[in-house]
Amino acid sequence: MTGSGSMQHGSMEQQARTAYAAALARLEASGLGPEHVTRVTENVTVAGLAEYPDAAGVRADVLGPDAGVSTVVVEGLIDSDAPLAVELHTDGPGDDGVLHLPTVVPVDEHGDLVAPGDFVAQYRYCLERAGDLLERAGLTLGHAVTTYDYSTPDTRAVYRKTHHVRKELLGHNDGTVYPGAGGILMSRLHVPGQLVAIDVTASRHPLELVNPGWSRYDTLTYAPGVKAGRTLFMSGFAALDMETQAALHEGDLGAQAEATYGAILHLLAHAGLGPEHLVHTVEYCVASAAADFKEVLEVRERLLGPGAPAPSAALCDCLLRPEFLLEVFPTALYPADHEGQG
CATH class of the missing domain: 3.30.1330.40 (RutC-like)
Structure with missing residues (x-):
């Protein structure tokens, strides 16, 4: 609720x-x-x-x-x-065993910004800090089901360097299941000089990879979907061709929304779910496309149906791929009697 x-x-x-x-x-x-x-x-x-x-x-x-x-x-x-x-x-019914950490920022116990100007070092600090908080609750970063990060446009050029940090710190569980992930860019963050903030969610349940066969994730440090208990946690989705990794429908917010929600529905179908099982979606629209946001509303209602949960929605400066105008973070809930595997 x-x-x-x-x-x-x-x-x-x-x-x-x-x-x-x-x-x-x-x-x-x-x-x-x-x-x-x-x-x-x-x-x-x-x-x-x-x-x-x-x-x-x-x-x-x-x-x-x-x-x-x-x-x-x-x-x-x-x-x-x-x-x-x-x-x-x-x-709610899917929150058993789920822990949502407060937003982690690269500011130390003295209130000082950590590693000014070094995005990768700030990213590492945030994940390690999240790990410390999880350990206090009897968990580890291996229990993480999503890591949603917020950074600034200047970090695009070095964002890929976070791969080795994520590979080192995440996925230490049975099955080497990495969490879902998303990346949103804002013109600035909480304090001057800050380059990243990370929201981490973890689960006490065993993690299962949910992937309909998208090979692009084979070498990435995040998963399209992670089943933990009754909840399907998912990465952020945008208008991406999952085979060629080409950005789709440049400049067309409505068409990008169609492709984005189409990919979400494809993953849900693979998991044995439908749009009626979505319990939460967060939509980030690039500010320059805000005037066309009604097109997202129309696509969402048509594809998800009128009973879909009301989304959280906000404007961002841009996304990791400059062609993207929309990114969606979805979460779904398996029925109480579900016994299938993701």
Whole structure:
């Protein structure tokens, strides 16, 4: 269950209080309250970063000082000028054994930026820090089911150098199953000089690779899908030809949405699932294509059906492939009586 909210006017503190009130009202309509919230996602815009500490203060007032939060810096929100959007998550049927870490940033215990100017070193620090947090919960990076990273456009040229870091630190489990992954680029991140932030989700369940035969993943350090318990965690999808690895439909957001959701549906079908089993999707649209975002809405409704869960959506500066205009992070839930293998 997810409750969400945002507001377009007033100070950051006012907007945060209104956004939290709206998100809690959605939960209360389902008979849930703040005591049921297990994690928080806050999308804060680049323009709102300077006042973001005020939002953190509101969160502490509403949920207490220990609420786990994923803080995603975004270029903007879809169809809103608000600097902040809030999602409150409660545990559902697929959350048994799942641990969502707070967003990991390359800032040390003294508040100092780690390895200024060195993207790969900052990336390593974030993964190692995530590993430390997982160990406190009795897990390791080998239990990671997704790693979604957020970086800046300047890192494109060196992004591939993270491969050896991921190969060293991830996939240490039975079957050498790497987590799903996604990469989104923003014009800046939480603090000046920061080049990356990473959201890591892990599961206590055994991990199973879910791959419909896409050979491109044979040499990569991430998987198209990972089954853990009843949940199918997936990598970010964009308009990519899975055989040739060519970007598809350059400049056409609607056609890219068709290809992106088509690939997601293909993976779901391989797993014995359909669009009705999706429980959450996060859409990142390049800001320069925001005027055409209604085309994504039309494609999503046509391919997923009117009963599909409402997505989280935000604007990014760009994506790792400059031709891409859209990337989607999907999650699905197997039926309670499912006994098949991914």
